[in-house]
Amino acid sequence: MTTTARVPLVEMRDIRVSFGGVHAVDGVSVDLYPGEVVGLVGGNGAGKSTLMRSLSGARPPDGGQILVEGQPVAITNPRAAKALGIETIYQTLALADNIDAAGNLFLGRELTDKFGTLDDSAMQSATRKVIRRLNPNFKRFTTPVRSLSGGQRQSVAIARAVHFNARILIMDEPTAALGPAETEQVRDLIRQLKNEGIGIFLVSHDIHDVFDLSERIAVMYHGKIVDTVKRADVTTDVVLGMIILGKRPDEVTREELAGLRA
């Protein structure tokens, strides 16, 4: 490794997750350094989301080891992940539709006063502060998130992940529901968080997003890592080829390449 001097923020070793007989994630190893964005790409069902869910505690892995800052950790549920500073923006957003933005932002981590009563004032003002940073047009702080637009809902989900001083951020399709302007805001945010030294796993279908933002790109195919490459060393075509064929560039035959071009 080029960065042997530094300890990775996260190291996932030989992770295995299976559903019934299907190996959704089959012996995957990836790592993530502080201030780095690692793009995780692959076709549908390649195992990107499942791999990330094992890091976020949503679905603990069946095998393998996870190290955070060099220490082996057991992430058995989402609470354990959050305690380690791992925050996640899920593809489904994971919002409770019947609750307002502040309620969702502090879901499971509500602020209380010394009597254990919910401190709605503190939660409202904190929510306003963090969401205004992401989306200045956001106004509807007290309506249930059910009645918000896709972009606004996404803002709430992102705000929740960044508010709690995460060290490690998992973003699963963070711009899927967003328009161009909002997407640009999220990109700015990712760059900003990166500069603050946060490590980010970015799962995306959008190869351009990944190329713009990532230092390294890990390509997954049928539950395995094809290769992890530095962005500077590859082109989008090469990565697309890896996604589709599931092979490293040097393994690809002339015929397969011709098939792609056709």
Next chain:
Amino acid sequence: MTEASGVRPTVAAGRPRPTVRSLLQSIEVDTRLVGMIAALAIIWIGFNVLSGGLFLTPRNLWNLSVQSATVAIMATGMMLIIVSRNIDLSVGSILGLTGYTMAMLQAIWIPTTFGLGFGQPYTWIVALIVGLVLGAAIGGFQGFIIAYGGVPSFIVTLGGLLVWRGLVFEINDGQTISPLDSTFSLLGGGPSGSIGEMASWALGILACVVIVLTLVRSRRQRRKYDFQMRPMWAEFALGLFGCLAVLAAIVVVNSYPWPEQLARQFAEAQGSPWPEGGLKIPTGIANPVLIAIGVAMLMTVLATRRRFGRSVFAIGGNPEAAELGGINTRRTIMLTFVLMGILSAVSAAVQSARLNGAVTSLGTQIELDVIAAAVIGGTSFSGGIGTIPGAVLGAVVMQSLRSGMLLLRVDSPIQDIVVGTVLVAAVGLDTIVRRRSAR
């Protein structure tokens, strides 16, 4: 300044024709709750007309308040259970078992089995605590199987409905247990189980103060966060309506005098002569009603101001999101059932105290009234939606229907037909309205 900012938008909008709905929205009153109050008014006036003025009498309304109390106490817990996408069919049997156990303690176990004798000062509180703990344990046991075992709540509590009722018969060969400890039976209401005139007035005035303070505080909060504020007239109207409703209720319960026989006994005990026009001792608020109000207030705090309540609503809204958000969903679900068990035991205490004894059928089929009350009160079976005031009002609606029909001497099968129809109609109407407003 602030009043003006609340009014200006309506003026600037060129005054669109105000509808009832837009008016209610502008003063931010729960439309559903207003609808229920309106429905209740129609039911009350309707029964009053049909019964020739017998329904809206202090005597009937006082009785109605006591009858509603047991269902209301349990409906608050059922609301939370349904909000979390579960159901508890066993509450009637839990009521039966805890009530029967409390009665056994007072009438047989403490005085005879342990040989401590009747009329001990601690009897009532020991019985009550044992009942509440038993209720919590039964609820916790069922909740554990549901939350940690993953067995659907419908099945677990259907089993519970049979098991706990069966146990009632096993305890003492199905005999009726009576009488209860004289202190304990005060929990059930009746003239001596009520707080009387002065205390009722004091409580009523206190309630008015609380209403006004709540309105003022909420207005301050809104100003602080630039929320849209109600127009000032709406604040006054709300405060006035709330206080008048409270004071009217106090007037009603204070216009219900003690029965003459009891008043005579009271006069004799006081050593005062029986006055010419008879002695009118106002009954005041009955203890069960007081307990129900206390429970409703505590449950409101729990549901809206505590982390627990927030978690329950989050689970109802999106169970996966709640779990991913780090909520301990299993423990939360189990706790809702513990709470339901405790509330069933509270109702059991009230119900058995009112009967001054326990029968094996205590609480039979009350689960249906409780679920109906919660649902009529706006609790959504798809989860995530429900309020405590709604559930309490739902209980009053249910009991008003039953008590009104009893007054009209409607046969019990016909009563069931009416209640069943009203339940489906109310929820059907609610679903249609909700679907429309969602568009």
